[in-house]
Amino acid sequence: MTGNRVVIIGGGFGGLSCAKGLRGSGARITLVDRTNHHLFQPLLYQVATAGLSAPEIAHPIRSIFRRRPDITVLLDEVMDVDLDARLVRMRHNQPVGYDYLVLATGARTSYFGNDAWAAHALGLKSLEDAVEIRQRVLLGFEEAENSDDAGERERLMTLVIAGGGPTGVELAGAFAELGSRVLRRDFRRIDPRAAKVILIEAGPRLLPTFPEKLSQNALDELRRRGVEVLLSTRVDDVQAGQVHIAGRVIPAHAIVWAAGVAAAGLSGCLDVPKDRAGHLLVEPDLALPGFPDVFAIGDIASIKQPDGTQVPGVSPAAMQMGVYVADVIRARLRGAARAERPFRYRDKGSLATIGRHAAVAWFGPLQFTGYLAWLLWLFVHILFLIGFRNKAAVLLQWAYAYIFYRRGARVVFGRDWMEDDAR
Ligand SMILES: Cc1cc2nc3c(=O)[nH]c(=O)nc-3n(C[C@H](O)[C@H](O)[C@H](O)COP(=O)(O)OP(=O)(O)OC[C@H]3O[C@@H](n4cnc5c(N)ncnc54)[C@H](O)[C@@H]3O)c2cc1C
Structure with a gap:
């Protein structure tokens, strides 16, 4: 025994x-x-796009088990x-x-064996990643405001996202709204609405694990929001501030890797x-x-x-x-020898949001899009967030963002960014 x-x-x-x-x-x-926290990864993109701040989607593990003397938590x-x-x-x-x-x-x-790309294309797996992406994009707008060079401004306001799965789609939709709605009135020398979001997907459609009808809806919604979506397009190379695809080099201040x-x-x-x-x-x-x-x-x-x-x-x-x-x-x-039944996964459905009032939902034979799917997405994500404080804070943030078209988590901190960027 x-x-x-x-x-x-x-x-x-x-x-x-x-x-x-x-x-x-x-x-x-x-x-x-x-790490000392449980991280609600499905909302990481909200931190990356300045919708939520880091503590709102993370909860200290030690505190989750404070009433469980049988559990020792080690950081x-x-x-x-x-x-x-x-x-x-x-x-x-x-x-x-x-x-x-x-x-x-x-x-x-995973960069599919091209590990050198990691230095230039940011992944989205941790809070650090999300904050890094947010800072990079927000500072791009700040530097563009400081620049007199039109080409440089365009580069600074260009974001390329590789990977058209749920994370890529969610990021693209939220970043498109950041330029076109949220930051619209905040700058004087640049027009944030001119910011470019380019989403690159190697396969023939977005959201490849969803039914085709929903992929098409996501594509239409993103294009309607001004996102340039490139399908059946492979990334050939990523260098500092540049993405190489078939016959084209895209200069971009921020590059996000959501492809693997x-x-x-x-x-x-x-x-x-x-x-x-x-x-x-x-x-x-x-x-x-x-x-x-x-x-x-x-x-x-x-x-x-x-x-x-x-x-x-x-x-x-x-x-x-x-x-x-x-x-x-x-x-x-209790003394039983082996498990009686094998593990079976019960698929409870899939959701992906594209932006304000737009999401896709897939529950077996039931497929729907638009406002209803978006509301359901909000509800499910609040429901599964850990901790009452987090749920309440996220609800308030979303209500604020919804009513005023504002995003609260836009403070850039923690480094001398001009020197960092020059390096
Ligand atoms: C950006 C993003 C969006 C997503 N969106 C959705 C979504 O909308 N819906 C959905 O269902 N799923 C989504 N997912 C996937 C979902 O988050 C994962 O499937 C889920 O987190 C997997 O749970 P896990 O316990 O296996 O790993 P994780 O939740 O990743 O937890 C792994 C833990 O292990 C710790 N760890 C790792 N290595 C070590 C080590 N060597 N020593 C000690 N600790 C270690 C990490 O710190 C982490 O806390 C998303 C994922 C990402 C990244």
């Missing part, structure tokens, strides 16, 4: 659900995360896991042993079966092959459903996996 030490690596959607699901199970849980980065010795090695703490291990470290931005994800770095140190993007291949009960007490959940895992389709890298999937693994561990702690 094994003991009751459970180590969960990652306090994202998967890790948190697992820890919550183990309540009252008798497990002694150690939850390690390299640390896991550097390595010794699966044979059952040890988790961290940057600062002494190694911690486990009886059950849950790997829930999520995903990172790979498994989080921790996957690299594990000698277990993986897919091409480093996602850990798991058994039907989400355990690693050959290691029945080690589970991978959420974006770091790769698992197919019985119909052959891949479980998507979305928050409901991570949460369902967390709950499932908590049940498996709970049963084992």
